[in-house]
Structures are given as C-alpha cells and as structure tokens.
Amino acid sequence: MKYISTRGQSEPVDFVGACLAGLAPDGGLYVPETFPSIAPAKPGETYTQVAARILSAFAGDTLSLDELEGLCEKAYGTFAHQSVAPLTQTGPASWQLELHHGPTLAFKDVAMQLIGQLYDHLLAKTGQRMTIMCATSGDTGGAAAAAFAGAKNANLVILHPFERISPVQRLFMTTTGAENVFNLALDSDFDTCQTIVKSLFSDRDFVTRVGLSGVNSINWVRIAAQMVYYATAQAALAQPIRFVVPSGNMGDALAGYVAARCGMLTGGLEIVCAVNENDSLARIFNTGVMAREAAVSTPSPAMDISIPSNFERLLFELSGRDSDVVRSAYNSFAQSGEAVLPENVTSRLACSGMKAASVSNLDTMAEMKRVEAETGWLICPHTAVGTHVARSLPKADVATVVLATASPAKFPETVLEATGRDCPLPDRVKGLRDQEEVFERIEPNLGAVRARVEEITG
Numbered sequence: 001m002k003y004i005s006t007r008g009q010s011e012p013v014d015f016v017g018a019c020l021a022g023l024a025p026d027g028g029l030y031v032p033e034t035f036p037s038i039a040p041a042k043p044g045e046t047y048t049q050v051a052a053r054i055l056s057a058f059a060g061d062t063l064s065l066d067e068l069e070g071l072c073e074k075a076y077g078t079f080a081h082q083s084v085a086p087l088t089q090t091g092p093a094s095w096q097l098e099l100h101h102g103p104t105l106a107f108k109d110v111a112m113q114l115i116g117q118l119y120d121h122l123l124a125k126t127g128q129r130m131t132i133m134c135a136t137s138g139d140t141g142g143a144a145a146a147a148f149a150g151a152k153n154a155n156l157v158i159l160h161p162f163e164r165i166s167p168v169q170r171l172f173m174t175t176t177g178a179e180n181v182f183n184l185a186l187d188s189d190f191d192t193c194q195t196i197v198k199s200l201f202s203d204r205d206f207v208t209r210v211g212l213s214g215v216n217s218i219n220w221v222r223i224a225a226q227m228v229y230y231a232t233a234q235a236a237l238a239q240p241i242r243f244v245v246p247s248g249n250m251g252d253a254l255a256g257y258v259a260a261r262c263g264m265l266t267g268g269l270e271i272v273c274a275v276n277e278n279d280s281l282a283r284i285f286n287t288g289v290m291a292r293e294a295a296v297s298t299p300s301p302a303m304d305i306s307i308p309s310n311f312e313r314l315l316f317e318l319s320g321r322d323s324d325v326v327r328s329a330y331n332s333f334a335q336s337g338e339a340v341l342p343e344n345v346t347s348r349l350a351c352s353g354m355k356a357a358s359v360s361n362l363d364t365m366a367e368m369k370r371v372e373a374e375t376g377w378l379i380c381p382h383t384a385v386g387t388h389v390a391r392s393l394p395k396a397d398v399a400t401v402v403l404a405t406a407s408p409a410k411f412p413e414t415v416l417e418a419t420g421r422d423c424p425l426p427d428r429v430k431g432l433r434d435q436e437e438v439f440e441r442i443e444p445n446l447g448a449v450r451a452r453v454e455e456i457t458g
C-alpha cells in the first residue's frame, strides 16, 4: 500500500513513511493510493480485533496482523472501559458513542495511544530517534504527552495557545514529569500554532536535521485508528446510522467518511460535522468558499479552529483526486485568505452525505443544561455542540449517533456555569491537580519556535 500527497508533488511513500512523516514534503496530506475494501465489524469481534484488521488493511505487509493485535491490545489496555468506545442510548433512536475513556478523558487518546505504541515499535526496529511536534487546541497535546512520556526514541514538543485551553486540558500535558516532553505556550490562537508546525514541516533541511515527525490529525494513522469506532458502532446497531461529529480539524469526521469508503458502514453515508461559532466549515459546505477568519473563543475550545486541515483530504476526493484543484485552492487560500471551490466540487459535496452545521455559544450552554435536566447526565461542551445539532435534524426516526468526544470532567468550569453542578475528575486521574506543571512561554513566531526545537534536539 502506497500513500500519495493530496498536492501531487511528493513521491509516494509506504505506510511507515506516511506514519512517521505527518505532512508530505509538498505541504499536502498523505492518503492511500486506493481505499482498501474492509469487511464490516461483526458482532462479537472485540474492539482490538477490529482495530488490528483496519490497521492491517492500511499497513500492507509492513506489520503482521499478530504484531498489530499486540500493539492494539497494549494501546487499548490503558482505557478504563473494556469496550473502549461504548454506545449509550439517549432516546428512542439516539445514542452517544463515548470516546473519552482513555487516559486523558478525550477521544484523542483513541488514536494517540495506538500511535505511541506504533512509533515505539517502528523506531525500536530502525534505531531512529525522532522529534515529534504537535500543535494542540487542547486535547491532542495531553493525549500525545500521555502516549509519548518516557518514550526512549522520541522527544515530544507541544505547542498550545496560552490560556485558550481549559486548566484540566493543560494539566494533562504539563504534569507528565517526563524529560522528553516539552510544552511551549504561545500568545496566539490554535491556527497560529498549527501554521508554525506546518511551516517547520515544509523546511526539508530542518525536518531531516531534527528528525521531525507529526502526530496531528494530518497523520494518516490517526484517521485509520478513528475509523474503528464507526465500525464497532455500526456492528452494534445493525441499521443505517447518521453520525453527528463535533468537529474542529475534521479528522474525526473524515475517519467516518473513510470508513464508509472502505465499505465498513451499511446504508448511505451520513455524517454531520457539528461546529461551534468558528463556523468556516459550515460556510464551506453552504457557500463553496473557504475563507480565513480569526478563531474566536467558545465553550468548546478543542474546536476553536478556523480552517480544518482535513478538509483538504475531502477536497481531494471530491475533485476526483485532482491534485491541481487542491493545490490551486490552497495556494489561493495562502495568498489571499480565500479560495472559491470549483462548481463540480461543490455539487459533489452537496450529495456526498457529508454536512455541516454550527451552534452558538449560548445554545451550547443551554444544551448542556437541557441534557442535564432531561437525563441527569453531564456532557462536555463539545459533545453538546453535537447533541444540539442532532436535535435539529429532520427524520427523528433515523438512528442517530453523536460522538461524545470528551468527558465533562475535563471542563468543570463550563459544566458548573451551564448546569450549576460540580463535575469532579474521575478517581483514576484525581492526582492531576497536585502535580507540578512544566511549560515555557515562547514568542508566537516561526523563528522562536524553530530555535527552541533546535536547542531541544541538540
């Protein structure tokens, strides 16, 4: 299985290459040359078995199914729930898919725990040492810190927008005590952090010198790992499902799209991306125009993202895998902050089964309160964006699954404000608040970050 760049100007790479590279040298995102056909999950198959099967379809003969099952077992053994991603019913035809039973209480753990195992395995094989960089809007950083703390063959450098993430989100990445984890706080928004990371990746000298690798949702392995719960939910419900996915960088929603393309979902594809007041994605869907806007702060900080990176992969598919279309859209976007998508792309988007809807800050808070009143449950603000969208959809009898992307305990301040209730951390992470935090403030520009990474890697 080869991986090609959405921008068409990089050499194809194998699975290991795609896995360790993150971004392609031409600035594009890696996608498999063709989508493999993968048998749907069967009732009775364990999460780990489905995960290993999916990974195996993408890894080709790089790793055996046995090896992959071993890695998946280790990765998902860290979860507090044996089902890994349990489904809970919330109404006659509605469910939540709980993705927050991992070490840092958000769905990023699902992919990151696996990536940690995979990197460890691959780097130990080759004796390579790498510098993993990630920009985080809150949850990826903590998940990566949990996955890589103490790793023998890798340093992890995390960029986060200072004071734009929740205190618990920050604690998860700053308290590992591991010498190979570095936290850089930038006075900026997430998009600036992400742009800096992307610029570092486009500097080929730098990439080779420091052995740079990326674990943001631009990494294909994350997409593959996130396909698994779509497949297990499908097996559990055994009927066509409409998925509602709280979205930021769109990695989670794209995984659903790919699961459908690989034949793992029955019935037509329907995935609704639920976004907050950072509604660029909804605008792209509604107007066909991709426009840069400054990200605004909302109660769902992990989704405070202006332009979702993974839209590029969807654009590649919608254009009929035409890398010229992708390149010209992103060049125009880079130059003028705006790109108008071609007519054939917007018409395909309209009938792709992918949709997007945005929810205001006020509605998000009201939704948390409503769910608490109706069910006694506390939900996280990101999940609330999803459940709000789900309620507004037509055809209430279609089985609707909202991805519950984080535990409410990760956002206790917001939960308290919305519902008047306290939401303590679960016992398994209770000690978090007593740990010492380690992070550094750094100027929000490319030069400063590059210099610091050079220093770290010696």
Ligand SMILES: *Cc1c(COP(=O)(O)O)cnc(C)c1O
Pocket: 106, 107, 108, 138, 139, 140, 217, 246, 247, 248, 249, 250, 251, 252, 253, 302, 303, 382, 383, 405, 406
């Ligand atoms: C990252 C994140 C999202 C958005 O996921 P994307 O893959 O970036 O679209 C939603 N909710 C939570 C809690 C997250 O951490």
